[in-house]
Amino acid sequence: MTLHVADLHAYYGKSHILHGVTLHVGEGEIVSLLGRNGVGRSTTCKAIMGLVAPAGTVLWRGKNIAGLRPNLIARQGIGYVPEDRQVFPMLTVRQNLALGLKRAGQLGRWSFDDVFALFPNLAARQDNPAGVLSGGEQQMLTMCRTLMGDPDLILIDEPTEGLAPRLVEQVGVLLAEIARRGVSILLVEQKLTIALRISQRLYVMGHGRIVFEGTPAELEAGAAIRREWLEV
Amino acid sequence: MQLLTDTLLSGLVYGMLLFMLASGLTLIFSMMGVLNFAHASIYMLGAYFAFTISHYIGFWAALVLAPLACGLIGAAIEVWGLRRCHANGHIAELLFTFGLVFIFQRAVMMVWGTLAVPYQVPASLNFPLFQLYGQNFPAYRAFMLLVTALMLLSIWLLLKKTRIGLIIQAALTHPDMVSALGHDVPRVFTIVFAGGCLLAGLAGVIGGNYFSTDSGMADAMGPIVFVVVVFGGLGSLAGCFVASIFMGMVQTAAVMVNGSIASLFAPFGIALGGDSLLGEILTIPLARVSPLLPYVLMVLILFFRPRGLMGARDA
Numbered sequence: 423m424t425l426h427v428a429d430l431h432a433y434y435g436k437s438h439i440l441h442g443v444t445l446h447v448g449e450g451e452i453v454s455l456l457g458r459n460g461v462g463r464s465t466t467c468k469a470i471m472g473l474v475a476p477a478g479t480v481l482w483r484g485k486n487i488a489g490l491r492p493n494l495i496a497r498q499g500i501g502y503v504p505e506d507r508q509v510f511p512m513l514t515v516r517q518n519l520a521l522g523l524k525r526a527g528q529l530g531r532w533s534f535d536d537v538f539a540l541f542p543n544l545a546a547r548q549d550n551p552a553g554v555l556s557g558g559e560q561q562m563l564t565m566c567r568t569l570m571g572d573p574d575l576i577l578i579d580e581p582t583e584g585l586a587p588r589l590v591e592q593v594g595v596l597l598a599e600i601a602r603r604g605v606s607i608l609l610v611e612q613k614l615t616i617a618l619r620i621s622q623r624l625y626v627m628g629h630g631r632i633v634f635e636g637t638p639a640e641l642e643a644g645a646a647i648r649r650e651w652l653e654v
Numbered sequence: 655m656q657l658l659t660d661t662l663l664s665g666l667v668y669g670m671l672l673f674m675l676a677s678g679l680t681l682i683f684s685m686m687g688v689l690n691f692a693h694a695s696i697y698m699l700g701a702y703f704a705f706t707i708s709h710y711i712g713f714w715a716a717l718v719l720a721p722l723a724c725g726l727i728g729a730a731i732e733v734w735g736l737r738r739c740h741a742n743g744h745i746a747e748l749l750f751t752f753g754l755v756f757i758f759q760r761a762v763m764m765v766w767g768t769l770a771v772p773y774q775v776p777a778s779l780n781f782p783l784f785q786l787y788g789q790n791f792p793a794y795r796a797f798m799l800l801v802t803a804l805m806l807l808s809i810w811l812l813l814k815k816t817r818i819g820l821i822i823q824a825a826l827t828h829p830d831m832v833s834a835l836g837h838d839v840p841r842v843f844t845i846v847f848a849g850g851c852l853l854a855g856l857a858g859v860i861g862g863n864y865f866s867t868d869s870g871m872a873d874a875m876g877p878i879v880f881v882v883v884v885f886g887g888l889g890s891l892a893g894c895f896v897a898s899i900f901m902g903m904v905q906t907a908a909v910m911v912n913g914s915i916a917s918l919f920a921p922f923g924i925a926l927g928g929d930s931l932l933g934e935i936l937t938i939p940l941a942r943v944s945p946l947l948p949y950v951l952m953v954l955i956l957f958f959r960p961r962g963l964m965g966a967r968d969a
Contacts, residue, residue: 471834496836508831510824521824524836526817571836 424449424606425470425500425575430478430488432462432469439465441630442478447575452597452607454617456652457627463610464505466627467577470608471495471502482575497524501573505580505610507564511553515544518552518563522570530572531603537566540596558589565596575606582613594620614652618642626651656787661910662903667795667864669902670802674857675875676882676894677809678850684826684889686843688736688747692754694876696851699758700724700858701867702766705773713776717859724855729848736847737840755872763869770868798860805853809891822846826889878905881948885955887965896963901948908944 425447432440439462447453455463469476472492480488487495496502510518519534520526538545541562547555552563561581568576578597582590590613597620600607611617617624618638626634626641628651634641641647679693703720704713711719731754739746774780775794782790813819821842825832833839865871878901886897955962 473830473834491838491840492830492833493836493838496834502834504831504834508828510827510831512827513820513823517820518824520817521820521832521837522835568835 424483425608426479426481427466427470428479428481430466430469430476430480432465432474432476434465434474439630440469443627443630443632445625445632445635447606447608450601450604450606451623452601452609452621454609454611454621454624455627456611456614456617456624458652458654459612461627462630463627464579465630467502467579467608467610470577471500473502496571496573499572499574501568501571501576503565503568503576503578503581505583507557507560509552509555509560509563509567512551514549515552515555515563516548518567519570522567524571528570528572530570531605532566532569532572534570537570540599541566541592558585558592561585561589562592562596565593569600569605573605575608576600577608577610579610580612581609582611582616590616614648656789657910659786660789661907663791663795665903665906666899667798667802667902668906669899670799670806671857671861672879672882672902673895673898674802674805674853675879676886676898677891678846678853679879680883680886680888680891680894681822681826681846682850683883685822685829685846686736687744688751689880690847690850691748691751691876692731692758693850693854694872694879695755695758696724696728696854697858697861697875698762698867698869698872699727700855701773701862701871702762702771702858703855704859704862705766705771705867708773708776713778717856720859721852721855724858725848725852728851729844731851732844732847755876759869759872766869768869770866773863773867775863794864798864801856801860805856806895813891818842818845878948881952884952885948885962887962890962890964893962893964901951904947904951905944908940908947911940 427443427445430440430443431438443462443466445453445455445466455466457463465474468474470480472487472490472495476488478488479486482495482498482500485498487498487500490498492502510521513521516534519537538548541559543559544563544566547559552560555563565578565581581593581597585593594616597607597609597616601620609617609621618641621638623635623637624641625632626647633651634644634647636644675693675697679690682688682690682693700720703723704716707716707719735750735754736747739750775792779794779797781793783793783796784791813823821832821837822845825837825839825842829839832842862871882897882901883894885901886893886895
């Protein structure tokens with residue numbers, strides 16, 4: 423088991439956001455984290471990544487990484503793609519990708535050519551400032567930027583939010599390609615369709631806790647769970 | 655013509671000096687959110703260090719050693735001071751740098767006394783370089799322009815052509831993301847803080863003997879530098895540069911121009927003035943209001959364009 427999170431708590435100031443989240447992601451596995459807005463899915467990612475202070479255990483390959491600084495966690499092989507994209511607007515597409523590398527000339531599973539072959543749009547605009555890209559292009563750029571750092575596990579927060587159906591398909595293609603190269607994925611999603619199609623296992627969160635764990639088939643069978651925790 | 659070129663050149667020298675201070679301050683401010691009140695104190699320290707070092711070893715050694723010492727002080731402030739205060743929020747950091755201002759000022763008074771020290775332009779640069787409209791152009795002024803131009807070039811190369819420069823630029827907008835990509839952002843903060851202090855020190859070395867080296871020089875320079883940072887826009891070095899040169903020109907020009915607001919209207923046959931309060935304000939010589947101009951401009955820009963000239967976000 424690569425990532426094992428146990429009894430994870432997190433706070434924003436005085437408000438208690440995560441109430442003991444327990445989950446795991448195996449080697450090469452795609453796991454989705456579902457739930458309505460505000461139940462703590464993004465905070466779970468940030469706590470694993472060290473961007474909000476975690477209390478509890480985050481075991482990564484058997485070592486507790488809870489409380490380490492984000493850059494050290496990244497260097498252990500965990501990548502993070504934030505919900506709000508956060509491209510570096512004044513830097514070019516190519517410079518954004520270059521910053522994904524942990525040091526200049528790093529060789530990993532992903533190269534500039536891979537990225538540009540997958541997304542010809544990014545290739546055509548590689549010398550443009552990232553700030554002028556469309557929302558969809560920025561989303562692809564953020565994901566690819568993190569991939570350039572060659573993570574073994576990638577935490578992706580709502581990659582399809584606000585994207586047109588055609589672009590959602592592209593995200594799906596990229597996720598499949600990431601998995602094909604042996605990278606584990608923890609995917610935070612709201613769209614059930616994508617999550618059910620590509621995940622091996624799913625978690626549903628409610629009120630800062632895990633309220634369901636199972637396979638896509640089990641979630642499809644569990645209408646009560648869906649009604650209580652997912653449907654709006 | 656002579657007045658104009660002289661004004662432009664003095665304005666340029668002063669503006670470049672402002673930029674040396676303001677560039678560091680704006681980078682620190684936009685990356686770390688820390689309004690470093692003590693930035694101008696480092697400028698003062700640079701001048702005093704240069705005075706003492708040139709007394710014993712010479713000006714050229716001071717030109718190298720004094721900025722380095724300021725850079726080291728900057729690194730120490732960041733690592734042992736600011737980082738500790740950071741946990742308690744921006745107000746704590748602000749008050750911390752505010753305290754440093756007084757500590758540095760008192761320390762300077764204790765070591766070097768309250769009067770101006772005789773920090774002179776070095777003899778090797780104290781000659782007229784050429785004649786301009788019958789007036790001598792001092793070699794030291796050309797030297798200042800050269801040093802500031804070299805500094806501008808090296809900042810540009812560092813930011814645009816190196817990897818650490820890329821990381822600094824990225825951290826201006828999204829420091830957390832940069833950190834999540836595996837870069838050591840606190841270390842980058844230290845480098846930027848130390849670099850900013852090094853530039854402030856360098857400005858002190860070349861400015862202290864051109865103007866005057868006394869314990870009030872930080873107070874005189876500090877507010878103007880803040881105005882430049884706000885005016886140019888947070889996070890924008892280009893804006894900071896334009897604002898520095900502009901402020902340099904405005905202040906120098908206002909001092910050198912004979913006349914008042916009322917005299918601007920005189921050629922049109924409009925006579926302003928009289929005994930009313932407004933009349934008196936309009937007839938005050940511009941030279942006397944020149945110290946006020948930068949602040950008036952800052953207030954105006956905060957009113958009408960809070961991002962500053964080229965800022966990436968609101969002040």
